[in-house]
Structure formats: C-alpha cells, structure tokens
Amino acid sequence: MHRDTRDAAFTEFVHAQRATMVRAARLLTGDHAAAEDLVQGVLTRLYVKWPRVASADDPVAYAFRSLTNTFLDEARRAHRRREVTADPHDALARLGGTEAEVSGLRVDLDRALAGLGERQRAVVVLRHFLQYDVGTTARLLGCSEGTVKSQNSRALAHLRDALGAAMITEGKN
DSSP: OOHHHHHHHHHHHHHHHHHHHHHHHHHHHSOHHHHHHHHHHHHHHHHHTHHHHHTSSOHHHHHHHHHHHHHHHHHTOGGGOOOOOOOOOHHHHTTOSOHHHHHHHHHHHHHHHHTSOHHHHHHHIIIIISOOOHHHHHHHHTSOHHHHHHHHHHHHHHHHHHHOTTTOOOOOO
C-alpha cells in the first residue's frame, strides 16, 4: 500500500470511527481523559498495522477488538487504575427531562458501570452500546458465546439493582 494511499485511508477511518471509539472507551473507562488516552493509543497501534487492519474482514470490528483488549490489559495493571469521574453520556441526553435530571442519571450510570468488573463492562459496551451480537462480542473478547451471555446477564442484574428496574429494559442476552 502506497504511503499516501495508506495515510488517506487511515485518516478516513479515523474520521468515521473516532467519535464512536471515544464514546465506547468512555463507557469502558468511566473517565473522558482516560478514554481519550485509550483511543489515542489504539489508533497509534492501528496506524502501524494499517495494511493488515485495512485488509481484515471487518476493520471496524478489528479496531473495537483492539480497543477492548487494550482496555482489559490496562485494567489488569493495578498501578494504572484511575479514579472514576462523572462525565456526560450522549445516550442519556436522548431520554429527555431537565438538565439536572439527565445529569443525575449520568452520574448514576457512571457509578453503576464502575461497579462492574472489566470483562462485564466490556460485554455491556460491546453488546448494548455498540450493538454487536453475541457471536461478534465473543469473537472480539476471545471467549465463548456462553461466557458473553453469562457476563451480560450478571452485568444487567447488577445494573438493574444499581439503577432500578425502570431504567434497564430486559433485552436478549
């Protein structure tokens, strides 16, 4: 792949996917600054491997797998743990209500997501935010479909308890 073509293709990919990657990373990390750092690191690695990424069956899935795996790897390192801070979630803004109500929901969601283990948080983000199916989520996380289903079930149960049943709708595991 010629360098100019490579750079143009990568730039186009970043323009199309970066915002979604940052939102997903924000949900994974619970912190906007950590999300930006995570995405920047992943994009740097993707650029280095761009010819392989671009020729993958699904470059977007490749990127989100890299994002999720990097998050899980960093979360395992105790010295890398960060304090979780509240930051707005775009999805909550669509719920309506006053700014104070939506802000309160954002804080509640941050706390509830922070209460999940890293693997459960990754499953929730991939399944419900990025809307990947069970098979794709399992492939991205390198685990079985049964593991995705059980982690999702446990995570949703935790979120229901933390947020109240009215906020969480039962969906397919």
